[in-house]
Amino acid sequence: MTLNSMTGYGGADGVLADEVGEGVRPFRWELKAVNGKTLDMRLRLPTEAETLEPAVRAALKAAIGRGNLQVSLHLDRAGGLDLPDVSDATLDSLSPLLSRIMNVTGATPPSAAEVLSLVGSMAAGRREAGLSAPDREALLAGLGRAISMLTQSRAEEGAQLRTVMAGQIETLTALAAQARTEAETALPAHFEALKFRLTALAAETALGAERLSEEAAHLAMKADVTEELDRLDAHLETASSWLNLKAPVGRRFDFLTQELAREANTLTTKGVSLPLKQIGLDLKVVIDRLREQVQNVE
Secondary structure, X not given: OOOOEOOEEEEEEEEEEOOOOOOEEEEEEEEEEEOOOOEEXXXXXXXXXXXXXXXXXXXXXXXXXXXXXXXXXXXXXXXXXXXXXXXXXXXXXHHHHHHHHHHHHOOOOOOHHHHHHHHHHHHHHHXXXXXXXXXXXXXXXXXXHXXXXXXXXXXXXHHHHHHHHHHHHHHHHHHHHHHHHHHHHXXXXXXXXXXXXXXXXXXXXXXXXXXXXXXXXXXXXXXXXXXXXXXXXXXXXXXXXXXXXXXXXXXXXXXXXXXXXXXXXXXXXXXXXXXXXHHHHHHHHHHHHHHHHHOOEO
């Protein structure tokens, strides 16, 4: 595993044996993932499947490290219609009960609509009692397939993100090398310019040549960007190594881009030549683009 995106989709279809009516009960899992600072799961389960929630959350937590997840389970009746079972066996079992009710209460025989309503109520009551063990097993197996599809989707997009980020890190490394070359040329020239100005100033002040030379060296040291470039190189080396880590690195990358931006800002501020300042600005542009990609990394 390398980089994973936080964006992805997973879905899986299946069927349950319908113990209440005839035929089978189709179901479908849908998992949608987008960016998030933590792992946030929003579940939409049918009433009879609400007991699955702990198992669903545990399965998702084991597979997903970070992101906003929307999880939906669609559970239908056979043929998509919630029709009561009116088989001969059902009517034969119901007939003695109806006869006894009429004998005791003197009620009139029920109409066909009333019989269908009674059968439907009995079926609904049995469904609301919860899922059978085989149904739970089938639904959780379907969830596993949906999670596999989601993780595959996130991995594929993560591979694309890795390619883009690797190119941006390579560009930043090249810019940092240019900045070092420019600084090695610009800083001595800056020091000489300071000495020239201070020498001209010495004629108008009581400061000695030694004191003016010390001041020139002090000002030149303040303009030195060697430490910033060293830290920049170290951060970029770390970023390159993180592209291949087998663990979520999104948060660490987010912090690292902040550090990269800090060094680029300092380089732009302290730069003693226009080319060096321009390189600092170019670094900031690429770092901003890298940060945009990092927001999608798990």
